[in-house]
Amino acid sequence: MTGDETNGDEGRRVGRRSRALRIAGLTLAGVLVLAAGAAGWAYWQLNDNIKSVDINTALGDNRPAKPTPSATATAEELPTEALNILVLGSDSRSGAENQALGGGDSTGARSDTAMVVHLDAGRSEATVVSIPRDTLVTRPSCPLENGGSTEAAYNAMFNSAYAVGGPVCAVKTVESLTNVRMDHYIEIDFAGFAKLVDALGGVTVTTEEDIDDEDSHLTLEAGTHHLDGEQALALARTRHAIGDGSDLGRIGLQQQLVKALLEQISTTDLLTDPAKLYRVADAVTGSLTTDTGLDSLTELTRLGQSLKDLSADSVTTVTMPVVPAPSDRNRVVAEEPEASELWESLR
Template identity: 55%
Template sequence: MPADTTPDDGIADEAALSGPRGRAKGRRRKPRGKGRRALLVTAWTAAGIVVLGGTGLGYVYFKLNGNIKSVDINQALGADRPTKVDNGSENILVLGSDSRSGSNKKLGGGTDDGSARSDTAMIVHLYKGHKRASVVSIPRDTLVDRPRCTGTNGTAYPAASAVMFNSAYSTGGAACAVKTVESLTGVRMDHYVEVDFSGFQKLIDDLGGVQVTTTKNIDDKNSHLDLQAGTHTLDGQQALGLVRTRHGVGDGSDLGRIQLQQAFIKALVEQVDHIGVLSSPTKLLDLADTATKSITTDSDLASVKALASFADGLKGIGSSHMDMVTTPVEYDPSDPNRVLVEKSKAKLVWDALKNDKPIPASATKGTATGEAKGVVASS
């Protein structure tokens, strides 16, 4: 098998990805490998605004409003997009950014050139009535045909074939990432939310940690994570290590890491109601301040009022009402470090989202998976 020359953070330059790929030989190494957190970020932000707003602290609104960064996705993409389905559902593209600049620089491995990359990608589908949600993770190592797109800075980027999915974000930012997801799925993204490394870590610390149970030892020096099997209350650094680790458990793949991320988020969702956030205005302000500093949204969500309204509609969605799946993929026979979309099964997923229906179990049956399932269980 050819040596994997991808940098440790899982990003390869586009020239290397789009060039010829020799057929792998010998023992198959499954693709290497963050993330389901922006849903909760907006909920915490909303809680802070609703409670603090009632105290008459009007300056809090303006302080938090000034924290939020945004991108105008609609202007960048124009009219060449899937039709918006008016059935009461919403689709949100959530990205975890691993920018190596600023406070993120000391948190990420790989390069330190200050560039931003998409380390995690998922589509959150909110069903009509916002009582249930489906979360579809897109492996960053998936080879896709990236469409021609215009970045939010107005720069036009040509289309490219057989490139890693996360190259869309590193090439043209949020607008190109949304364009690529819409091209891949045929599903219109109603909103965009991006969360960065340092913000995620501080949010967990502000919450006082998250309790999880590991069924196996996890030791990954790259992610600075060393946990014995058992129950742990993870601080921000440990939580970040867990959702990023790929060498510490399973097969070292991005698919396996997605399983860890999904288990962690379910544990987090289950525990948020018991943390006592609403009983402490100070904690609420800290959480809201951290949350609004940590996210970038589309322009329609780029205000405290819009975030609070949006998040208020999510408060009834607990872990038992979240269906988490991974985009149906298969290993690339020419490069076992990459995966390809299994188109017939993926169509079942995309059609379900378009029609606001549950994702059928048959959509993911028999597709490629990692080997980290069951390593993390909620306590």
């Protein structure tokens, strides 16, 4: 073999390697471009999922005082002020999924679940206070989107506030009842809750008694169970088959579910499974309504990151103290002074 032939073969091999490297480089670049595009599309999709209500503008300044933020705090530092969030689970039947899960096609919506979530300044502890939906309250006059307002009502069911005036009236009624400023509002519907549980792979709960509820269509023997989304939603709605059949028994189950969800989230490494992370994020944002302070993926992510050290053991769940209403034994009213002392402790 001559030197020219050798150089020619070597040149061809170098040329092939060069082309292969160029192809590999172009392929990698293409994958990166597609990944970036997919990430951009995913962010846009998730961000676009979120619905919001401008509660601050609607309610104006006639509200409980808001604590003054620390002058030394920066966006990168840990939060230095406590935060109160009104979390509602609505029984909306809008859409086929909600109608199927809700067991009917009735119109309108009510706040089936109401919780005031109080996050401490360091975000290492939280208190979740459930407000029974059967509580009789003074419902204040609330502004409506059309420029009108609802009439004030006395001895009104707590969950009627959402029914007559939506999130704005729900927040105003809670603030009127508690004299605690709600910094944010989060609402999730039937389908959203079930999808979230399924996206997380289910939740594990332990029931202390057998449950056989015709209304929620849930049958469980006493013991530990791993529930899928539809079963978890049925447990959250179960009422007549436990305790005295009142809303107070259901609240206990709902509080248990909150802790079970926190446990499941803490044991699921979403960052190593982008597909599961997207499913969870899509489930959350797809059925979420927030105030305008939380209506972007950036704001929700910032809130989530601030809670990274919050464990289920650091969450205290309580129910607003109530007693049977004198006017209707099937309803309850706030028990005083215990209820006022509870809200004062949050303030």
